[in-house]
Amino acid sequence: MTIHAMPLVVGALCVMVIFYRYYHAFIAAKVAVLDDSRKTPAYTMYDGQNYFPTNKWVLFGHHFAAITGAGPLIGPVLAAQFGVLPGYLWILIGVVLAGAVHDFIIFFASVRHGGKSLAEIAKTEISPLSGIIASIAVLFILVVALAGLGLAVVNALAESSWGVFTIGCTVPIAFFMGLYMYRFRKGRIMEATVIGVILLLLAVYFGKDIAHSPLAPYFTLPKAKITLFILIYGFVASILPVWLLLCPRDYLSSFMKIGTIVFLAAGIIIVDPELKMPAVTEFIKGGGPIIPGALFPFTFITIACGAISGFHALVASGTSPKMVSRESDIKTIGFVAMLIEGFIAILALIAATALFPGDYFAINVPGPIFETLGLSTVNLDHLSAQVGETLNGRTGGAVSLAVGMAQIFTALPGMSHMMDYWYHFAIMFEALFILTTIDTGTRVARFMIQEFGGRFYKPFERVDHLPSAVISSALISCAWGYFVFTGSISTIWPMFGTANQLLAGIALCVGTTFIIKLGRAKYAWVTIVPMAFVMATTLTAAWLNITNNFLPLTRKEGFAVQGYVNIVFTAVIMICAVVILIDSIRVWTKALPAEKKEGPLPQKEAAHD
Amino acid sequence: MISVSTVIIVRESDSGSGCICCSGGMGEHAKKEPSYSGIRASAGECGRLHREIRDRYGEEEVEIIQIEPKDYIYVVPRLIKDLLKHRGPFLSSLRTLLLWYPVPAVIVNGKVVGKGKVPGAEVLYEELEKTIRPG
Numbered sequence: 232m233t234i235h236a237m238p239l240v241v242g243a244l245c246v247m248v249i250f251y252r253y254y255h256a257f258i259a260a261k262v263a264v265l266d267d268s269r270k271t272p273a274y275t276m277y278d279g280q281n282y283f284p285t286n287k288w289v290l291f292g293h294h295f296a297a298i299t300g301a302g303p304l305i306g307p308v309l310a311a312q313f314g315v316l317p318g319y320l321w322i323l324i325g326v327v328l329a330g331a332v333h334d335f336i337i338f339f340a341s342v343r344h345g346g347k348s349l350a351e352i353a354k355t356e357i358s359p360l361s362g363i364i365a366s367i368a369v370l371f372i373l374v375v376a377l378a379g380l381g382l383a384v385v386n387a388l389a390e391s392s393w394g395v396f397t398i399g400c401t402v403p404i405a406f407f408m409g410l411y412m413y414r415f416r417k418g419r420i421m422e423a424t425v426i427g428v429i430l431l432l433l434a435v436y437f438g439k440d441i442a443h444s445p446l447a448p449y450f451t452l453p454k455a456k457i458t459l460f461i462l463i464y465g466f467v468a469s470i471l472p473v474w475l476l477l478c479p480r481d482y483l484s485s486f487m488k489i490g491t492i493v494f495l496a497a498g499i500i501i502v503d504p505e506l507k508m509p510a511v512t513e514f515i516k517g518g519g520p521i522i523p524g525a526l527f528p529f530t531f532i533t534i535a536c537g538a539i540s541g542f543h544a545l546v547a548s549g550t551s552p553k554m555v556s557r558e559s560d561i562k563t564i565g566f567v568a569m570l571i572e573g574f575i576a577i578l579a580l581i582a583a584t585a586l587f588p589g590d591y592f593a594i595n596v597p598g599p600i601f602e603t604l605g606l607s608t609v610n611l612d613h614l615s616a617q618v619g620e621t622l623n624g625r626t627g628g629a630v631s632l633a634v635g636m637a638q639i640f641t642a643l644p645g646m647s648h649m650m651d652y653w654y655h656f657a658i659m660f661e662a663l664f665i666l667t668t669i670d671t672g673t674r675v676a677r678f679m680i681q682e683f684g685g686r687f688y689k690p691f692e693r694v695d696h697l698p699s700a701v702i703s704s705a706l707i708s709c710a711w712g713y714f715v716f717t718g719s720i721s722t723i724w725p726m727f728g729t730a731n732q733l734l735a736g737i738a739l740c741v742g743t744t745f746i747i748k749l750g751r752a753k754y755a756w757v758t759i760v761p762m763a764f765v766m767a768t769t770l771t772a773a774w775l776n777i778t779n780n781f782l783p784l785t786r787k788e789g790f791a792v793q794g795y796v797n798i799v800f801t802a803v804i805m806i807c808a809v810v811i812l813i814d815s816i817r818v819w820t821k822a823l824p825a826e827k828k829e830g831p832l833p834q835k836e837a838a839h840d
Numbered sequence: 841m842i843s844v845s846t847v848i849i850v851r852e853s854d855s856g857s858g859c860i861c862c863s864g865g866m867g868e869h870a871k872k873e874p875s876y877s878g879i880r881a882s883a884g885e886c887g888r889l890h891r892e893i894r895d896r897y898g899e900e901e902v903e904i905i906q907i908e909p910k911d912y913i914y915v916v917p918r919l920i921k922d923l924l925k926h927r928g929p930f931l932s933s934l935r936t937l938l939l940w941y942p943v944p945a946v947i948v949n950g951k952v953v954g955k956g957k958v959p960g961a962e963v964l965y966e967e968l969e970k971t972i973r974p975g
Contacts, residue, residue, distance in 0.1 A: 280887030286905050292914025297864030376861045418942025418956045420909045472875030481857045485910040542863035549867040671858030678869045694872045
């Protein structure tokens, strides 16, 4: 039986609309009891700069742009090893029952806490200990996330002169844009962005000539060298002034993101590709070559961001709650933005599963392992010839996603001869995002390290203190760089998924505590059920990762340190989540009898005003 | 609530740049970043303008939208509505629509009244009075 994309796309949209209309409306009305007569922080803390009321749709756009990144694109591609159905169902069920609820409830909690961050809410709602642990967890999670995404770029660029040239060009282009809009023609952001986009497209276009020129060997680099360059990039970028690299790069990726996602959605609807991957593969029971483990629990950590993402809690308790003008707006912004992110994850899954299974595995698995699978390629040689690069063994998900996207784009009228350009455009699009993540993530982690170090040596916390900035940046870059150097996508991505999902679990713990303290314990199941599921699957996956993957690694000659480091990182994140869970349960058991006796806790209600 | 006039303030954010995994910006951490000082000062000026307009006019009279350039696309439908309502010269409207101006930019009812720097509130009052209290 053949599966086409359209029924899946339409089915997903229908499920999302139905859940939004009924389940999410129920949560907004009965659990949160959104009240437009209450003043939001945009009014109570109004300053016109950080806190100000904003039009619902404008804020929706801002929030959606902030939560959409590279995460939902890569995870579904890797989870395609289990077939179309597991990933599809998890994204769909996960996003409506867990992800959207998670984003909404944290957004709502932050609004009721005056726009405070997740760690601050944890500190207020649970305990100062949970607040500190949430901050530690975020630091560890950042390192693993940077490694996971960094590895995807490294594998996509290895031995690809075209890719390296194009991505390499983004750095001088960003420098040029930065100087243009902050020095030469101050404030001319649109001008600089238009020039930047044109230069970027030219870099993709001329990359082909570079690949066929005597310069090609200079841009054809092995993984180790690319890792080193990305590590140096992360280190330098996190110290440079933001206007020189981060801001211009951000303008480039923001506009590219919207355009490419809209184009991909339109492409899938017009082309309606046939999905070559079966509904489920033999790897659902384990033994998969990409993600080592069975469907349960590994699907649920491989696809993180598209179904539920702990990182969204940082946005939902960041700028958006400071700008929402009415509580009822949280319903549209919190739920719908996440539902669209889930929809994007489904598009990525469709793009990957439109490849023949043999081709998909040949791209995502190292050559020697692929030979043991008993699969044969169908179109891979043709695809390799079309994109002008060897596609075998290009693990990490980014390459298969780029091939899948390019296949869809070239099926559009008049595009059939442009496979190589679309493929490299897709690679550039993914890498652009990920490098922005590396810059921002390294910088944020640096601030956290400096803040921590400042407790022991005061000048260390001063962010303008160059030696401190250099030391902390080097520390963070080396931490995530170590994972990229030593790991593979099979070891790093599950760690990244575990970290992201445990952060979501922590956020749901905070959300549950908030609901109980609001006096609505009877509805706390809306967050307890997803929290229990996310915690159970993720802790199981983390445990299996340690026992089945990392412990055996410690016994392998030359891999012992790597095995132990992976174990320590995973264990720290697990411990953080478990401590917050236990601390939350302690608070719930105290709050529940009080609520039964006295009804909703008036003092807490007042605290939420 | 339908406001008579719209003020759109386009300015850069000192916390929304970049993304981490699938979430944007540095958030509260950005406050520690010294190289945001220029952007932060400009945002502070926009905040001052926001407060002055809000103090003088009610929400039913003026809707103020403050937005980052990278999210500008989400304000375009509103801008088109304003441009069609208060018809101005075609080329100037087109430039406004494309934000072909330096930021910070302040757009009142589809007309750019401040570009490259935050104007004084009086400039805005003058423009706003034309629609709020015509004649």
